[in-house]
Amino acid sequence: METYLKWIYPLKKHNMIPKHAFIKQVASCMLPTLPATFYKRVDEGSIVLKKSQSFHFTQTGIVLEEDTTPIPIDVVIFATGFKSDESFAKIFKSAYFQSCIFGSSSPFYRECIHPRIPQLAILGYSESPTNLFTTETRSKWLSHLIAGNIKLPTIQAMEEDTSKWETFMRKYGDKTYKRSCITFLLQIHSNDLLCKDMGFNPRRKSWFIPELFAPYVPTDYANL
Template sequence: MLSIGQYSSGKRSPTFPGQDDFQGDIVTEREITDLSVFTGKKVLVAGFGKSALDMATFAVDQASEVHHLFRTPRWMLPFRILGVHYSRLLFCRMGTFLMPSWVQPTATEAFIHRKLGVLVRGNWRLVQSIVRFQKYLLGLGKSAVVKRRLASLTPKHDIVSDFRSASAMQPQMYLKHIAQERLLPHQGELQGFTKSGAVLADGHTIDCDLVVLSLGSGSPIFPFLPATYRSLLENEPDGVQLYRHLLHPDIPRLAFAGFNHGFMHVPAVEIGMLWLSAVLNDDLTLPGAGEMRQSMESVRQWKRDHVNFEPSRSCAVNTRFQQYLDVLLQDLGLNPYRKMPNILAELFSQYGPDDYVDIFEEYRAGRTQRSEILRTLALDT
């Protein structure tokens, strides 16, 4: 069992022209262990993932200046949407019903996406509009410069394509700091350095003496495995796609924990381990290797068609956690609707880890009552 997670390659820290002449410090966010490192500094944070947003926000109260540099803005998921915590909207069954995914594990969900696509698209357009509107409100009464800065943070692509392995959560003070001109966003590309700062691809310069590179991680690597296995796992630029996000049909006696990363990560890992134990105990029959490869490729291709690139795109279920867990539970002969028979709670109440606390006992009880061996469903995930 490998439990190394999807970020085993470490943080990306490319070398730039003029870097040796730069008189400040260049670090990644993993090297920052104390916020006092920002004190009195002119800080430049490069990147637009969750860590970059956090670093830029943290630096504001410590630094003399804070600049946030990014090539392409991503949709930031605010903690509150019209005053409601995002998890109450996304983590209820009704919210996940409307989440586009490579699999719709129930008949109701499949019907919604195949026959009521206009409803699904309309839902996410509404979410985008609300996020834009909340940003617009912060710009009311502000200068034209501030309004342009806020507008530069709105992506041109749709919000669903940004639900990848790690969604960009919007720190609560990030946009407020921009509206107050305490945090200065710059859309551009880091080209190199001078003695006193950073040079962008368009020729503009930013004076700084501390640069935080928050550019994400590379695809997972497995240097401890034989070369034949490494070639199976490391050949794709967007990471390793596994069958059920748990195992590879061409690598015997090896399974993976943590490559089913999502918003409900701990239950996903534990249910994944229960699924693997059923396989190892000959209580769950897998399809043939060819069928598993075909399933893996189907999921990978869906992600490539619908989710923006990142080196770990194939290694996660992210906001599709509900669909993923539903498939694993049905493979194990368990009911995925954990809040039933209360239909209102099932549809509108937030799902959490406590909804899955009884699955081990349910599985053991079901195994003693069954005479036949389980088979995985003909669903890709």
């Protein structure tokens, strides 16, 4: 896949080849979309790609740390990211509850219940290539929990489970990426756990041939 992307896009020409592997990019749910005419605009000069640790503005443009000549520009785009853990932590006035959120990319049991704050459910913290499907499945799990059909494990057991997920995500994903990401076979394993909690068979296909060879899709979980 890396070879194919380097072939169809002029990444080397514009010094845009990432230092990390493609598998780490996908495993972190960082999946950018590229407009069809993006690199055409780069070749024309209407889009300027620059890497820099620092910069400052002047009356005529912007100066990067390694340059002395201002670059004339009309618009600067800051790719600053989004600190979702801060948004959740600020829900609480208690410093203790705030500290429960910080420090982990996967602080939630089943990606929606914090072991130390089981009265609060967070849906949408974890990402995947299909976020709607991921959130919908957990919404069904949460409805079973509220109805009393699911009993949560002990705090210690939930924290051990979240720690295992954290270790796995950090192993295969970008270590600088804070947010949880569920991709590839991890998505299937996650849904298997949710199905078992709700009392459903995690094998969602009608018979063993598609179970072995057909991909899992959202419709397989429609009757949960």
